[in-house]
Amino acid sequence: xxxxxxxxxxxxxxxxxxxxxxxxxxxxxxxxxxxxxxxxxxxxxxxxxxxxxxxxxxxxxxxxxxxxxxxxxxxxxxxxxxxxxxxxxxxxxxxxxxxxxxxxxxxxxxxxxxx
Amino acid sequence: xxxxxxxxxxxxxxxxxxxxxxxxxxxxxxxxxxxxxxxxxxxxxxxxxxxxxxxxxxxxxxxxxxxxxxxxxxxxxxxxxxxxxxxxxxxxxxxxxxxxxxxxxxxxxxxxxxxxxxxxxxxxxxxxxxxxxxxxxxxxxxxxxxxxxxxxxxxxxxxxxxxxxxxxxxxxxxxxxxxxxxxxxxxxxxxxxxxxxxxxxxxxxxxxxxxxxxxxxxxxxxxxxxxxxxxxxxxxxxxxxxxxxxxxxxxxxxxxxxxxxxxxxxxxxxxxxxxxxxxxxxxxxxxxxxxxxxxxxxxxxxxxxxxxxxxxxxxxxxxxxxxxxxxxxxxxxxxxxxxxxxxxxxxxxxxxxxxxxxxxxxxxxxxxxxxxxxxxxxxxxxxxxxxxxxxxxxxxxxxxxxxxxxxxxxxxxxxxxxxxxxxxxxxxxxxxxxxxxxxxxxxxxxxxxxxxxxxxxxxxxxxxxxxxxxxxxxxxxxxxxxxxxxxxxxxxxxxxxxxxxxxxxxxxxxxxxx
Numbered sequence: 001x002x003x004x005x006x007x008x009x010x011x012x013x014x015x016x017x018x019x020x021x022x023x024x025x026x027x028x029x030x031x032x033x034x035x036x037x038x039x040x041x042x043x044x045x046x047x048x049x050x051x052x053x054x055x056x057x058x059x060x061x062x063x064x065x066x067x068x069x070x071x072x073x074x075x076x077x078x079x080x081x082x083x084x085x086x087x088x089x090x091x092x093x094x095x096x097x098x099x100x101x102x103x104x105x106x107x108x109x110x111x112x113x114x115x
Numbered sequence: 116x117x118x119x120x121x122x123x124x125x126x127x128x129x130x131x132x133x134x135x136x137x138x139x140x141x142x143x144x145x146x147x148x149x150x151x152x153x154x155x156x157x158x159x160x161x162x163x164x165x166x167x168x169x170x171x172x173x174x175x176x177x178x179x180x181x182x183x184x185x186x187x188x189x190x191x192x193x194x195x196x197x198x199x200x201x202x203x204x205x206x207x208x209x210x211x212x213x214x215x216x217x218x219x220x221x222x223x224x225x226x227x228x229x230x231x232x233x234x235x236x237x238x239x240x241x242x243x244x245x246x247x248x249x250x251x252x253x254x255x256x257x258x259x260x261x262x263x264x265x266x267x268x269x270x271x272x273x274x275x276x277x278x279x280x281x282x283x284x285x286x287x288x289x290x291x292x293x294x295x296x297x298x299x300x301x302x303x304x305x306x307x308x309x310x311x312x313x314x315x316x317x318x319x320x321x322x323x324x325x326x327x328x329x330x331x332x333x334x335x336x337x338x339x340x341x342x343x344x345x346x347x348x349x350x351x352x353x354x355x356x357x358x359x360x361x362x363x364x365x366x367x368x369x370x371x372x373x374x375x376x377x378x379x380x381x382x383x384x385x386x387x388x389x390x391x392x393x394x395x396x397x398x399x400x401x402x403x404x405x406x407x408x409x410x411x412x413x414x415x416x417x418x419x420x421x422x423x424x425x426x427x428x429x430x431x432x433x434x435x436x437x438x439x440x441x442x443x444x445x446x447x448x449x450x451x452x453x454x455x456x457x458x459x460x461x462x463x464x465x466x467x468x469x470x471x472x473x474x475x476x477x478x479x480x481x482x483x484x485x486x487x488x489x490x491x492x493x494x495x496x497x498x499x500x501x502x503x504x505x506x507x508x509x510x511x512x513x514x515x516x517x518x519x520x521x522x523x524x525x526x527x528x529x530x531x532x533x534x535x536x537x538x539x540x541x542x543x544x545x546x547x548x549x550x551x552x553x554x555x556x557x558x559x560x561x562x563x564x565x566x567x568x569x570x571x572x573x574x575x576x577x578x579x580x581x582x583x584x585x586x587x588x589x590x591x592x593x594x595x596x597x598x599x600x601x602x603x604x605x606x607x608x609x610x611x612x613x614x615x616x617x618x619x620x621x622x623x624x625x626x627x628x629x
Contacts, residue, residue, distance in 0.1 A: 011395060014445050016477040017517070017549030021445035023395045026420060028337070029444060035483035048319040074318070098320060 040083055043106040045099040049073025054095050056106070060088045068106050071099070086111045132170050132187045136211025144211050149282060149304055150348055152192050152209035155242055158352050159205065160196035167194040169224045176218060179251045186213050189221040190245070193228040195237075198359055204232035207242035210282050215245035217288065218252040222259025229266040236365035238275040240355070243292060244282030260287045267294035272465040274365050277355060280305040280331075280341070281348060293340065296462060297358060297414075300331035300341040301351050307334055336417040339451060344417060357412055361426040361433045362466055369467050370433035379409040384598045388475075392514045392541060395441040398423055398473055401513065402436050405429065405602040411436070415455055421445075422452035424459040429471075430606050435463035438473035439524065441514075448520055449480040450493045457496035457627075464504035469609055472525035475513040477546055479520065494523065495628040501529040503625060507612030509605055512536040512583065512592065518545045527591045532615065533608040534592040535601070536583035542592070543585075547577040 011022045053070040056062060062082040071078045089107040093099060135141065135151060144151055150158065156165055174181070174189050190212040195204050206225050208215035225241070232239040248256035270276055271294065278292035279299045283306045292298045292307070300307075308329035315321050315328070327333070335344035343358070345351035363370045382404035388396050403409040406427030413425035420443040425436055437456050439446035448456075463470050479490060501508070501523070509532060510525040521542055525531045536542065544550060552559070555572040562568035583595045596604055 016445060016447060016481060017546040018552060019393060019477065019546040019548045021393045021395070021441075021477060023441060023445045024443050026443060032482075032484050035487075048321075100320070 041086070041089075041108045041110055042104045043068060043080055043083065043108065045071055045080075045101060045103045045105055047071070047073040047078070048101045049078070049099065051093050051095055051097050051099060051105065052077065054091060054093070056088045056091065058088055058091055061111075062086060062088060062108070069093075071105075080105065082108065084108060084110055129170065135187055135209050136213075140211035147304070148347070149210070149244070151211060152207040152215075152242065152244065155279075155281065155348065155352075156192060156194070156196070156205055156207050158349070159198070159240065159242075159355065160203070161198060161200065164196035165194050165205075166196060167192060169193055169227065172220050172224055174218050174220045174252070176249070176252045176255075178253075181251050184213075186218075188212065189218060189224065190215050191217075191221045191224050193224045195228075195231070198356060201364060202235065202237045203359075204228050204235075204237055204239045205242070206240075208245040208282075210244040210246070213249065215282065216247060216249035217245055217256055217259055218249035219255040219259055221249070222256070222262060226259075226262045226266055229263070229270065232274055233266070233270045236274055236367070238277065238359065238362075238364060239270065240277045240279065241291065241295070242279045242281055243284040243288065245288060246283060247286045247288055257287070260291070263291050264294060267291055271296075272366055275359075275362055275466070277358070279351065279355065280307055281351075282306070283325075285309070285311055285329075297342045298334070298340060299343045299345065299351050299355060300334055301345045301348055302331045304348070305331040305334070305341075307340060332417075335415075339415060339418040339455065341418075342414050358426075361412060361428075362468070366465055366467070372431040373428065375428075375431040376408040378404055378406060378602065382409055384601060388513060388537075388539065388598070390539060392475075392539075395445070397442050398438045398440050398446070398475065398513075401473055402427060402438060405605060406434070406436075407431065414459065419449075419451035419455045421447055421449065422456055424455060426468075429602070429609055432609060433468050434609070435459060435468045435470050436473070437470060437525070439476040439520075441475050444480065446476040447478060447480040448476060448494060448497065448523060449485055450488045450490050453490070453493040453497050457500040460497075460500035460504055461627075464500075464506050467506060469507040469612065470504065470509070470525065471605060472508070472510045472531075473513055474510060474516045474521070474524040476517070476520040476524065477515055478518045492628050494519070497523045498529065499625070499627045501525050501531075503627075505615070505617050505619075507609060507615050508532050509608050509612075510534045511601060511605070512540040512542060514539050514541060515546070516540060516542045527593075530617075532612055533604075535594050535596050535604055536586070536592045537598050537601075538583065538595060540583035540586075540592075540595070541581040542583055543580045547573050547581050550580070551576045 012025050014021045014023050050072045051069055052072045055067050064082055064085050066082045068080045068082055071080055086108045089109040091106055093105050172189050174186055191206055191208050193206040206228050276295035277297050278295045281304055285308055289307050306325050306329050312323050312325055312328055334341035343354045345354055382400055384404040387400045402411045411425055411427045421440050423438045423440045427434055508525055527534050551573040559565050559569045586592050587595055
């Protein structure tokens, strides 16, 4: 009834436990994104939305837990807080700007260890 | 004389409702390449077998001028009929009547036929073609959906529930199909999503078409929400008929037996599998080489292709097949293929369908994305499903059965009833390369020519452990068989398992790792 679809692509090398297998790799596998280590000093939008309020300026000192800005998304005003003690290195967005998920919004500089 | 007049009146009333939506809506439906709800029921059921109920049901909505609107049948047709001469219950949403939108009475018609199907222990087939909740009816629409979901769950594992998506099915409406056993989709016609393209655009600024977001191909190939993909409605109904030929009518029956047929001669089992365990082949050809008439009916063909599931018959009996597919990603288990295997195993177990598992996998897919996607939790579902299943379980190890993959794929240790291995089977804690690198790390490192030493040690390990005889010596496999004996041995195993009976400890229900 159903015609078997022949895959015309080249079979590719695929390694499991040091052994090389010849096989087809589905698109989803080939297009997967490589893992990136999260950087603690980069504050990013965890959800797409609009920045409605920015509380901090470049050079301003912040303590862990301080409010940095408000990201409105899904009818909710979400606070983005400082993840560490330090100084605001760069504010990458302006009030009213739309951001996508994962977009960096504030760079922080970690406070130097005190002598 | 009075009766005749009343019969005339009934006929007139019927005629009025049977028209469905207005002319324009019907033409629009046809222009989209869609059949009308009534045409679909005719195409699905045995000729002249449809008996309709609740034809004269009317909605009770009063707000927003709804009291002035007449909606024939309230946008859904319900009834019973037969397929292959056996009873089924059907509902079909009528997009030509208020966009098939679901109001209170519309949902009551559906829940009533669902109650019948469950009571009478017959399959329920739902044809979905609806714009969603009837907003004018407010929370009554939500109540309607909830009542349907509850009944889907109640009937789950008791009667077969089939969802046919022949139009839009959006928002909360998607959860009824998602709770049923099998979802059928048709190219360019089916659309399923929780939030549509417009909402996504306003909220997120992402632009995507309905087809790209939740079209038939998306659900057949990417999400795994659909089990069967057809190019048009006609092919879809043929697929439903074929599925119903394999499965029993309820959980207290076995599938109907048909006359046994030998496999076709085109599938020569010994020529399908390359000897080198690193080379691929299509495991479906191995299945076709052992099933009656080489007729294998694959489920979820386009999704998680590194594992194959589907129905076939052996000796006239329906069998559920689960097989690693070396053609894709060497047949590894990953998040999606684990989900695919586990839910199919549980389906077969619920409906008294014996399981045959073909094993050839290098293990689990390595990668950060897999680990972070929860391959532990998802992989555990396969162990749970096989361990829990009490239907007859037969396993054939074709080539590789390494590590956790060996345990997961219906091993003796999860209470497979019969485990066979081909002489090409390699049952070991891991692949020879990996194992040799660990065990002989020191020798390899200290050798004058480490690469030469490594190769030699891999070869040694292969000779000693990459075979079925170590496992056979422990009784972990029951027999090492020639590939050509596979069908004969399986047929016998299925026959002697006919009256299999096991009982586990009493419990309300287990806790599978959802």
